[in-house]
Amino acid sequence: MNIISFIKRGEYIDSISIMLIAKRVAEIEGVTDSAAVMGTAENKAMLKASGFVTPEILQAGEMDLIVALKLRDGVEPGSITATVRAIFKTAKEQDGEDTLLPQSIESALKTLPDANLAMISVAGRYAGDLAMKSLEQGLHVMLFSDNVSIEEEIELKKFASSRHLFVMGPDCGTAIINGVPLAFANVVDRGNIGVVAASGTGLQEVSCLISNAGCGISQAIGTGGRDVTKEVGGVMFIEGIRALASDPSTHVVLLVSKPPAAEVVKKIVSVANGIQKPIVSVFLDASTALLKDSNIVQASTLEEAALLSVALAKNEDPATVGKLLKKRRSEIARIAKTEAAKLSPKQKYLRALYSGGTFCDEAQLICQADLRDLHSNTPFGSSKKLRDSSRSQGHTIVDLGDDEFTVGKPHPMIDYSTRNKRIITDAEDPETAVLLLDIVLGYGANMSPLDDIIPVIQQMRTITAHQKRYLPVICSVTGTDRDPQNRSAVAAGLQAKGVVVMESNAAASTLAQAIISAKER
């Protein structure tokens, strides 16, 4: 057991702040026991009796504040020290709090002169101007806002790269910079895999899978989906790759995107060829020919990309990933067979209801291998466009996060109501054979997903039981156990209601497709 202590000498902190510090240090992950008190002789004696003994504590005076911590075995004191320092700092600042917030970037910079990132989430038509102002002040920009015109995007990114600054976005939902998850991001472990992603959900999926597989993320740079189009030309995607190439804490570079424009792929390849670090890519169905002569390891699913990166980061043979996935396919086939046997003859179709756009694309890609006549509101590959986005038709894979569903409503990752209604509609359809869902956790997402989805699963079960059918529900849960919602808890809650929870969207899609195929045979 490791004991560390901090002494605040010579600066008095009022009681309310001391209590706040005590509460915050107790909440630090990896701290098993703690105390934050003034160094009176009596308190010191009591600290000693509690097993806190360090030379600093012994020397503390009665007007010094002592913060003493016991760390869980294996926890590095280094990162804890930084966290405690930050807690001191914020407690101190609250002391002299000023209620008037700055009203512009310039005056915010007076409050925080060494700020280095502007996070912009105002309505799109104002966002471009604010982003430009931020860049002019030398700030990197994360542009969460969408509806920024492509002309503005090009102007911003050109200007940014001339100043050696990042513009993440527009429509960049997530990023992880220096271990800090920004906007919609998951709490993942830090590590040596760096990610550049033109897909928000894709970034969340790979970073969680990497973290859950025991590795971690050094940096994850979002670029916004439009960056890899011909018009924008992959400016930030390329800058991201370069930045990761020169980042000493990044050992493996992982590229995530929907198929980039051919010109952009060419640029990526030429940059990648000059980089010594291993590079993995998942471009979802991008023409593989373009990547043939590069040193980029290609993956066909987000999951495979994550696992390949992990293998490379651990200096393992990438071939193990292939074996692992093969083994799992046979397991999936086994589950599929049992599930298919429970279906009635009328149940024929896959119904996938997604909140994550990239998941919807990936599922279409996976299912196209075996299922014909696939429909989507956002058709990908050989899928056909749904006649009516609000109604399923044959095999249907729908993205409920697409603009047509979200006008004037929160995103379906936050507000489940649109999908919940759709679950009931599809459950009532006697031809529905499999329901495929995704749940995305992390900051910004629905904070109590089980409360919102369990009732509808139960309602669905009542409907199908009444009609003497069984309807399998398959779900992937993107997240980690350190997310505020806790992935294990969410998965367990779903499993308790008979939902088959898979570790990735790729696995969930493969299973869904396998059930349909098994039924057809």
Added chain:
Amino acid sequence: MIRLLSYGNQIRCGTYRLHSKFSSAANFFSDDAFAFIVEPSLGAGPLNIILEGTAVGALDSLEVGCDALYMNDEKIPLNPSVCYDSTISVGEIDRIKFKGNLRFFEAALLEYSPPKSLVFLIDERRKKEFRSTFDFLVANSFEEGMKNMLAGEYQKGSEKMRGLGYGLTPSGDDFLSGFLIALNVYQEIAHINLAHTIGSIVKVARGSNDFINAFLMCAARGHLTEKFKNLIRALACAEEDEIISCTRHVVGIGATSGADQAVGFLIGMRRFGL
């Protein structure tokens, strides 16, 4: 232009230096004497100075003369009409009514006090807030100390309490100052002299920390803050609503200081069968 709204009657003359500064108080010291320049929301007190027309944070120096304050090169006359009388002086207290009113006070204290305060001493269930090893040991020591105080073993009890616990002024010291206030109030109720008891507690409780001593000595001499004085007055002659309101004001002092002091006061009253 700075205007003096209130100054305590226990402030000593002298040239003070800045001790510490918080969002609503600037604390000054001169040898072992203290004076506190506080926001109006904190209320008057035996050592408090309340000003209008300046921010507490803007002050760096303080000189107290016999008829004026000097701060940041400005002279502010000490107008006797705004001198705060911190003595208990609430007149005759009816023992029966006071005892009855203490129940309202106790109920309000339980309802409005912060979780991690000494209120667990009068409500066992609150002990669950004390989770870490340190918390647990501290809580046990407080329980022992309280038993001693209730049994009249003041020296033993004070030894267990003093300097112990959370906050800038440790909870135990807040408790003891509340207890000392109770003794002073009881002197008024029962018309007896408890100087010896008070002296024996102070002897133990007084440490080498002048900042804490300043609070303890005020309590020992029967000098109360405006908020506590209002509470005593309400207990002596007001109805439930006002007692609740006064209790809330006391409990609102500091993080747990007010609540800890209030518990000390209540236990002190219990010692005398009230």
Added chain:
Amino acid sequence: MSQIFQSELKVINIGLRSFKETLDKQNVRAVHVDWRPPLIVDNTAMAVIRSNAVRIEAANRKALEKILNSKPVITGMGKALEVIPGMKKNLLLHAGPPVNWQSMCGPMRGAVIGALMYEGLAGDVEQAEQIAASGAIEFSPCHEHAAVGPMAGIVSPSMPVFILENVTYGNRAYCTMNEGLGKVLRYGAYGPEVIERLKWMESTLYPSLCRAIEKVGTIDLKNIIAQALQMGDEVHNRNRAATSLLYRTLAPAVLQTSDDKEMAAAVLEFINRNDHFFLNLSMGASKLSLDAARNIRDSSIVVAMARNGTEFGVQLSGTGSEWFTGPSPVPDALYFTGFTREDANPDIGDSSVTETAGLGGFAIASSPAIVQFVGGSTKDAINYTLKMYEITDAENTVYKIPYLNFRGTPTGIDVIKVVGKNILPFIDTGVAHKNAGIGQIGAGVLSAPAEPFMKAFITFADRLTTQKEH
């Protein structure tokens, strides 16, 4: 580019507040910006302004230099007709942007009636109204004659005025003597006692002060204002300290230059009883500084904000003599007993020239007493002033606020900032009854209306484009 990976992440958050809260939970240093959409979303105008940023900045720097370096002093007094440029026997000057008799509000009409009777041009009210409506009398804004006037701001040919001079740049400004509170001409009163007082001011006060000023030499207004700010004035709604300082300067000279003790006492008592005696001078001093910064090409600095009780007008340094106007709002005020918002006239007077020069509402953190008067807290006063730093280009080098560690008052309103940040200038002011002759019915605060600033911004951007094409 990868430098950010090596440094501690510190974030400025604009938009969703929850993102800042998430960062707080992770102990990341972050500041949330209380952002509001700009008044005008015109990307072309913004682009024009951005591409001319260097020129605008240089022009504004020049304007500010002039405002800050100006040194207003009183040099003497004279009759309006004799000293004010362009003054004529049939001309009346008024507050705010141009307005004709038909559009004038109640108090301004009242003041016109009073002035015509004072001048002997009309015998009674009816006659005065007739003359005013006939076209025989011309009306012109004070601002266009190097003058300023509080409330109705009427200056008539026979009125005595102070002559102010800018020692640094040589320009002059003129203002009348303040009549005091109660039934007074500037609030539109025109009863016999009003006219009588004006006559007394002309026959007794004026010669007496004239002699006294001559004796003193020049009176440094900048110095008086700077001191008054340390004494709780913001020299718009509170002039108690400044008036006292002026009184101290004048009193010995008034006595020395008078052989009639009773008269000297009456003169001094008149100033002594009127806490606002200095107001006209603080306005004149502000006008003098701002006029020095007029007509600087490409400058987006506001050189006039003035209200005529109907409209609120704005002028910019870079757009010459053009007025940009919009309806004048009714201040948010505390009303004296017996009056309500229903009785209030829309905001009126040239006194917002003080705000334009970085005083008044912009310096309200110096004057907590005023905020209390209008129903706010000291904290509000400080926040009002702090907010004004967002829309100004400089901090005053002489006018300083004790509470803000002697930070200079926010000076030099930049119309680009007003529109871009959607923060409107803050004015603290007296409120006139909407009917002539009733007088002041309250005091309050208001934000300037958006419309004049939007119009000014658009014209300013247009001029930049056309200039570019030449």
